[in-house]
Amino acid sequence: MNLWQFLSAHRAEVAQLTLEHLFLVAVSTGIAVLIGVPLGIALTRRPALSRPILGFANIMQTVPSLALFGFLIPLNIYLFHVRIIGGIGARTAIAALALYSLLPIIRNTFTGINGVDPAIREAGRGLGMTDRQLLLQVEVPLALGVIVAGIRVATVIAVGTATIAAAIDAGGLGRYIFRGLRMNDNTLILAGAVPAALLALAADFLLGAVEHSFGRGARRLNRRHAYVVLSAVVAAAAVIAVFTFHSGAARRIAVGSKDFTEQVILGEIVAQTIEARTGLPVERRFDLGGNLAHDALVAGEIDTYVEYTGTALTAILKLPPLSDAHEVFRRVKSEYAARFHVAWLEPFGFNNTFAILVRGDDAKKLGLKTISDVAKYAPKWRAGFGQDFVSRPDGYEGFVRAYGLKFAAVREMDLSLTYRALADGQVDVIAGNSTDGLIARLGLVQLEDDRRYFPPYDAVPVIREDTLRRAPEVGTALNALAGAISVDEMRRMNFAVDGDKRAPRDVAEEFLRRKKTAAGG
């Protein structure tokens, strides 16, 4: 499907995401203006503060957005009983975007006002204007062109940065981009990127026109007009703030997921199971990037999501890898209870670990069953590994040592390309993900990790203890899924979404229906 077909087929969704995007940009830039302009003005009155404050704004701009999100999510900052910073969703995205927008606005306000001809300022003072009068009647109107130029830069930056807001479930065109990256689907990536680029160009053009009109025939800011505009902005900001920040009066069960296909499918399975078995309303907060799902769970923004035991052990608890699955499960269970007040429910029954894969006909011809069987052929074989596998502590180096392997050649390439390379005979063995849908589709065979080198990554729902106390039926409902998903089933569901482009919601529903008929007989 090409881009235009996609956009016209999804008109309503594209419009919705564009509106969400505009909302994020408008509110965050509005907040940055309300903070940055007065701050920039204050700095012209106290130049000694300009270095530390401009320095701070400068540093804010260099903080990577995922790191900033991770820092903001656990915060709980209230203004008049309304939470203004913290948690996942639009609120935190807006706070982060506003922080990114501050620098150009403060800087331009500061330099714009300082750039007013000193003779004009002196004339105003000599005529007996108070500092306020001088500021509002002379300095700000004359600096307006430069200030608007700063707002313009901030807005264009915000349009671009807002695509990352999708990582914390704040919506916007980033949803398409993230989904497209995950599914390796260029059309989807463009469906997010092209409208975002058009938005940036439009914002640049419109604010450029405003800047031009102020820069040239700079007119006096009519006082009445200025007050009308200012009160309109403040009123709009207040209304929007109440809508955004005061959400979710009725307590629902919030289900999260990380930002890859398998996680979204599992999120749907969890959500639909809770809906079907408890009747509680469920809120879906999917596609959380990096470790943000964990941050959101601990912060109480979501109640449950599916985690992998190995990831929890090494990436979250920062403990050394272990190979015994039961031992790992015990460790993470007790550590999570003690550190986070989060409980691990029953494992789903599949392990999403590294899978050493060979072509099906090789396996049959050579009688390969375990990784140890490969040692004999390795000196004549070429191996293809993803960058991640080559670099991580439980990856390539330990793997070849554990099995005493020596390959004729090792090619390092993007993980998604290794499957195709193996199927086409360009390499003879790869390390894939055990639940990847392509394994079945391309007729590949996973060899058994007979020396138990790879740590287990068993998929298990994790849930907040206070949620279990409040709604114990949720725990019971999810434990009904214990051992219910095999590696093979997970592979098929992943392929249904990535390969057949079906909706995760439908794939999950179909799976649950099949389980029910199987169980019900």
Added chain:
Amino acid sequence: MMNGSSIAIAFEGAGLRLPDGRALLTELDLSIARGETLVLLGRSGSGKTTTLKLINRLLDPTEGRVLVEDKATTEWDPIRLRRRIGYVIQEVGLFPHFTIEENVAVVPRLEGWDPDRIQKRVRELLDLVGLDPARFAGRYPRELSGGQRQRVGVARALAADPPIMLLDEPFGALDPITRREIQEEFRSLQRRLGKTMVFVTHDVGEAFLLASRIALLKDGRVVLLGRPADFLASRDPEVVAFVSCLRGAAEVAAAP
């Protein structure tokens, strides 16, 4: 706010020293009577503008004091003080985003006059400085010549009819003929308005024409304070240098 004293402005041992110790003005002792026009004459950098800024409290003296209407400037509320003192700054400093009319109306507007009165006053002042209100009121400063802008600067300083006027080279950008015409007009204006004026120039002819008294500044000190006649009689080298400029021009013109 009239009071008994006939002195409008007095410098009492006033000096201004920069934080680094350099003296811009040293031991200024001057009294300017009500209705008098004192001309400050001096070379570039001699301290004329600085002297004016001590009067309307754009600067505070570091030594001695400056009295306006018998009260030290440091005891005046600077805003009230400046509203009583019209100031024509050397660089003109019109507000580029205001029309000519709005520029002239600044102080009356700050003082809260009603719009009809402001409008009437603006037309009156533009007439007074020789700018046709119908042609100029709605223009922006960039649409005026340098000399026209200077006249607007004078009108703006006069707007709220302040009893004291500080004029820093108000006619610097005019051609000699217009300049002479304006000086004559200004002289009759001076008599009609009866304001206390401190007028800065480095043009000796202008000083002689307009001054009740002249103060000649050199390196931040008053070299001579007196009436134009005292000036011609002085033997001080700086005075002689200035006077010879006046004679020099006439002699060059008279030479065959």
